[in-house]
Amino acid sequence: MYTSESATTTPDITIRSGDERDVDNVLPLLVAYRQFYGLESELPALRTFLLQRLQQRQAVLWLALLDGAMAGFALLYPGFSTLSLQRRDLLHDLFVAPQARGIGLGRMLLQAIQAAAPAGSSLFLETAHNNHTAQALYRQTGFVADQHFGTWEWTSA
Template sequence: MPTIRPATIDDLAPLSQLLDGYRRFYGQPGDIDAARDFLIQRLGLGDAHLRVAESATGRLVGFVQLYPLLSTVGLAPRWLLNDLFVAPEARGQGVGRALMQAAAALAGDHGVPQLTLSTQVDNHAAQALYESLGWQRNDDFFGYRLALAPRAGEAAQ
């Protein structure tokens, strides 16, 4: 079973590789430098809760990232579990489950009454994991997105 712990700046190189793999999984082009810069921002600003899974040999094999939000309707904090990724060679070994359980425990320790997440419609393996951990599919709301034009000098996302 992996060790789940907070990410640190010392994890930057292997964590950048994992983040790049995660982005490629979702059809984005590989860009280690961009992944590294994004992680430096997250770790520096402290605007996310980032946990890593470390194997018995000390190798990082996955991560989970949560962003604090607020629910106006619920008048309470709500965290978005935005990212979960397990290296392909570590899948099926309980790493994703351990990361998800650690995320829920962390949120509970912070008094957060609810976590939310979204996943691709065809990501059946992730859906099975979430549902096995008690997550319930939200059929009450539709998700929308709006692409905004980049500001002068910025690249499109």
Template structure:
């Protein structure tokens, strides 16, 4: 078994958009292939995110999407690992670990201070993977959000 991770480009839209649609469905949104395609096309076209695409033996297996951020206090770049999906047929084969490793390598090479992510409280499988790879919860912080619509 061979896992390949590469940075996706505009030419990969037809590979990524269906994966992104599945990702949204996983989080309770209705399938909307056109919306998924438009969203990914805009991110790639405007260079607003970095998408890493995973293949197993030449077949698309998953992706992760990173968004840029900044730490004002440290006056440096950060990256937010916003999306991570591995197709069911490719799970338990090291694909998520390879995507997370590639994301960390990318952020380090970019000179980022840190890589951040958020997961659901009940996603014990993901939490175990993250902790096992050295990710740590924020100490002494609370995250808040203000819904705007």
């Protein structure tokens, strides 16, 4: 699983893996992330959801701190691919607080995740078609748009 032997630190920025103890501190960013996509905050449900995912080791949390304050996060969901016969984790959520953008926190989060990825694994992600800023970052950090498969979704009633 993604682990960080030592945190990456610059004088004002720390990128580190997180755990259940970080849930309450990252909640405001999760609320802002959901609002970015036009969703309600649903704070109690969001807290319970994240806490359960982390406790059951169904998610991996990464944090970006700026001057000791929570400034960004990423959430990964472990998975596998029968086609590639390897681990293929979903980088589902990546968010940097608006006031902390433009200094490379998103890139630092991605690079820390890539550096900690288990050997032979891959990452995939989804983003909104009109989120060109995120798409540029993903291209710059080595992600390639899938040209073979489309994304389809089904939701139970």
